[in-house]
Amino acid sequence: MKPLIAGNWKMNGLAGAKGEIDALIAKLGGSAPDDREVLICPPATLVAAFAASYSDEAIQIGGQDCHPLASGAHTGDISAEMLADAGAAYVIVGHSERRADHGETDAIVKAKAEAAFRAGLTPIICVGETKDEREGGKALEIVGAQLSGSLPETGETYVVAYEPVWAIGTGLTPTNHDISEMHDFIRSKTPEGTRLLYGGSVKPGNAKEILAISNVNGALVGGASLKADDFYPIVEAAPGEM
Numbered sequence: 001m002k003p004l005i006a007g008n009w010k011m012n013g014l015a016g017a018k019g020e021i022d023a024l025i026a027k028l029g030g031s032a033p034d035d036r037e038v039l040i041c042p043p044a045t046l047v048a049a050f051a052a053s054y055s056d057e058a059i060q061i062g063g064q065d066c067h068p069l070a071s072g073a074h075t076g077d078i079s080a081e082m083l084a085d086a087g088a089a090y091v092i093v094g095h096s097e098r099r100a101d102h103g104e105t106d107a108i109v110k111a112k113a114e115a116a117f118r119a120g121l122t123p124i125i126c127v128g129e130t131k132d133e134r135e136g137g138k139a140l141e142i143v144g145a146q147l148s149g150s151l152p153e154t155g156e157t158y159v160v161a162y163e164p165v166w167a168i169g170t171g172l173t174p175t176n177h178d179i180s181e182m183h184d185f186i187r188s189k190t191p192e193g194t195r196l197l198y199g200g201s202v203k204p205g206n207a208k209e210i211l212a213i214s215n216v217n218g219a220l221v222g223g224a225s226l227k228a229d230d231f232y233p234i235v236e237a238a239p240g241e242m
């Protein structure tokens with residue numbers, strides 16, 4: 001399988017940030033190498049413009065969230081169909097910032113993943129434990145429960161991102177042993193061929209080591225995806241086809 005290096009821009013980036021993608025593509029020599037996939041998930045306001053600009057480039061565009069329904073009276077929300085219509089290929093669902101800030105349950109995350117399939121998008125389903133849960137020895141149990149509640153049961157392909165909440169934006173990362181243990185665990189709970197991403201303080205300095213861990217098939221990168229100078233070395237650090 002091809003590793004997937006995905007950038008989650010969160011609520012960052014105005015139209016001028018397109019320059020960072022142009023710079024990234026220039027560093028990549030015009031397009032991402034054939035043996036890895038590169039995805040940028042910008043704020044919803046930029047999805048259509050970016051998807052139109054890069055439709056011929058080997059960089060994909062994704063959304064950061066979607067509503068479970070296709071349309072209706074849901075002020076401020078965006079459906080998976082709208083993201084697909086705007087040119088997105090992927091959508092992140094169940095990010096811990098949405099689970100925490102918007103009360104998203106596993107059942108809602110699962111409904112969003114199913115909405116992504118309905119619209120022809122590939123969902124990136126996020127799971128991860130808090131600091132207290134990790135310190136209490138409950139990381140596997142918590143992630144196991146999130147997986148059983150959030151993963152769709154259809155045979156369609158999805159991506160799982162393991163993002164320990166305490167590692168997001170903190171500069172902290174689990175040990176290689178803990179990442180390996182968790183990814184082996186997630187592998188045992190997901191269909192063969194499912195790509196498993198690690199996310200949480202992935203930086204140019206630690207990407208190579210993390211991406212070399214078995215059952216880590218890519219990264220979901222927050223802060224370090226905003227600048228081409230930081231994101232490019234992470235894309236390059238991924239091993240080729242695995």
Ligand SMILES: O=C(CO)COP(=O)(O)O
Pocket residue numbers: 008095163167168169170171199200201202220221222223224
């Ligand atoms: O939440 C993340 C990606 O979805 C990770 O964020 P950071 O890379 O900034 O820690």
